[in-house]
Amino acid sequence: MKRLILLFLALVLFPFASAQAERIKDIASIDGVRSNPLVGYGVVVGLDNTGDTSAITSQGLSNLMNNLGLAPGQNFTSKNTASVMVTASLPAFIRPGERIDVTVSALGGSKSLRGGTLLMTPLKGADGQIYVMAQGSLLVGGAGAAAGGSSTVINHLSAGRIPGGGTVERSVPMRVGQGDFITLELKESDFTTASRVSDAIERGLGRGVAIALDARVIQVRAPTDPGRRVAFISQLENLNLNPGLATPKVIINARTGSIVMNQLVSVDKCAIAHGNLSVTITSEAQVSQPNPLSGGQTAVTQKADVQVKSEKGELMAVPATASLNDVVKALNTLGATPQDLLAILQAMKAAGALKADLEII
Numbered sequence: 001m002k003r004l005i006l007l008f009l010a011l012v013l014f015p016f017a018s019a020q021a022e023r024i025k026d027i028a029s030i031d032g033v034r035s036n037p038l039v040g041y042g043v044v045v046g047l048d049n050t051g052d053t054s055a056i057t058s059q060g061l062s063n064l065m066n067n068l069g070l071a072p073g074q075n076f077t078s079k080n081t082a083s084v085m086v087t088a089s090l091p092a093f094i095r096p097g098e099r100i101d102v103t104v105s106a107l108g109g110s111k112s113l114r115g116g117t118l119l120m121t122p123l124k125g126a127d128g129q130i131y132v133m134a135q136g137s138l139l140v141g142g143a144g145a146a147a148g149g150s151s152t153v154i155n156h157l158s159a160g161r162i163p164g165g166g167t168v169e170r171s172v173p174m175r176v177g178q179g180d181f182i183t184l185e186l187k188e189s190d191f192t193t194a195s196r197v198s199d200a201i202e203r204g205l206g207r208g209v210a211i212a213l214d215a216r217v218i219q220v221r222a223p224t225d226p227g228r229r230v231a232f233i234s235q236l237e238n239l240n241l242n243p244g245l246a247t248p249k250v251i252i253n254a255r256t257g258s259i260v261m262n263q264l265v266s267v268d269k270c271a272i273a274h275g276n277l278s279v280t281i282t283s284e285a286q287v288s289q290p291n292p293l294s295g296g297q298t299a300v301t302q303k304a305d306v307q308v309k310s311e312k313g314e315l316m317a318v319p320a321t322a323s324l325n326d327v328v329k330a331l332n333t334l335g336a337t338p339q340d341l342l343a344i345l346q347a348m349k350a351a352g353a354l355k356a357d358l359e360i361i
Contacts, residue, residue: 024184024197025237028218031183032174036090038132042121044082044104044113050157051082052108064119082110086121086134088166095171099164102134112157114140118165129170136165176229182222189215193243200241205232248356250345257338259345261356267327269320270353272344 043060044051051057058077065076088102104118116138123132138160176182186193194212201210201220210220220236223229248264288299321327336344348354 021240021242023237024200024239024241027188027193027243028184028186028197030176030233031185031217032176033092034174035092036125036131036172038088038090038123038125040086040121040123040134041107042084042086042104042134043119044084044110044116044138045080045119046115046117047080047082047110047113048115049079050110050112050114051079052106052110053077053079054083054108057081057083057108082113082116083107084110084113084118086118086123088123088132088134090125090131090168090172092172092174094168096168098168100132100166100168101164102132102162102166104138104160104162106158110158112140113138113160114157116160118162123166125172131170131172132166132168134162134166136162138162176233180221180224182220182229182233184218184220186216186218188246190243191215194218196241196243200239201236204239205236250354250356250358252342252345252358252360254342254360257342259338259341261327263323265327265354265356266323267321267330267348268353268355269317270348270351271317272348 041060043057043064060083061076061078061081065071083106084104085107086102086104088100091100094100102118102123104113106113118135118138121134122130123134125131139162140157140160184197186197191212194215194217197218198210198212201218202208208221210218212218222232222236246262246264248262248266250259250261250265252259286301288301290297319326319330321330331341331344345354346358349356349358
């Protein structure tokens, strides 16, 4: 019986403990190992009369024709072409000759890029150097049709993707650490997590190997030999630890009314009264007709009707809650819309009842 109890506790508690543990590579990155954004201007051809005839497209086509040895004139336009911006992300340690995906987005008034082909487009980095050459057929995840002045569009037709459409022409040299050290950077600054990462590294790799410089940066002593350093970093990234608790936070999107909160949010006992105030304004056009033979003129006037309606807001007690489910239930009892909850949460934070940081995006 005692063994059964111990087995049950192991099955219950071990998943909970392992769920809390994270690898170092999940919460931190190595300084110097990063991707680089690329951008370029290009021309898409082969469209089914859904391109644009803007001035920039005309100039781009003229320059392209001149480079190919043709001289069509400065006003060359075609509805089968479109100006586009091409973007990509150059991964770390990638070598010339490898291929990456590129994204193509309409720049002018093109209605659809479906079925188009991107002509050879150089993609440049922040230093102005060309790192990738992009070309290929676009993959657009949508469809559209138009007839008789009516149109229907499914998904977005003004942007597409070319899988493997970019060929790397230049690599970016990257140094993993300086001399005897490499630097870990936490994704979120936290003194507790930085201290625990340092302790986990010393437990797994030896005393005196790591030191936390601040709430984000941990300096780690590593082998100088490239082969040994790669193996060392692999072992380092896969060390497990229990990071510090995250900060209770509520994310509010004021434009869409979206509200997201993490599991650490709690609420103290408080009382809330909320009532909706609506103002309705209606305007009706009326014709003022003068009497016969009066010499007056017919005039159109506007009659406005303004109504103000205030719904009754009852004072409701919100109990103290410590779990996310209880917070959601307490807020739902108010019967407020997401837009109303934006104001309620801010008021609760100002009153000290909401135990979380508010972040408005």
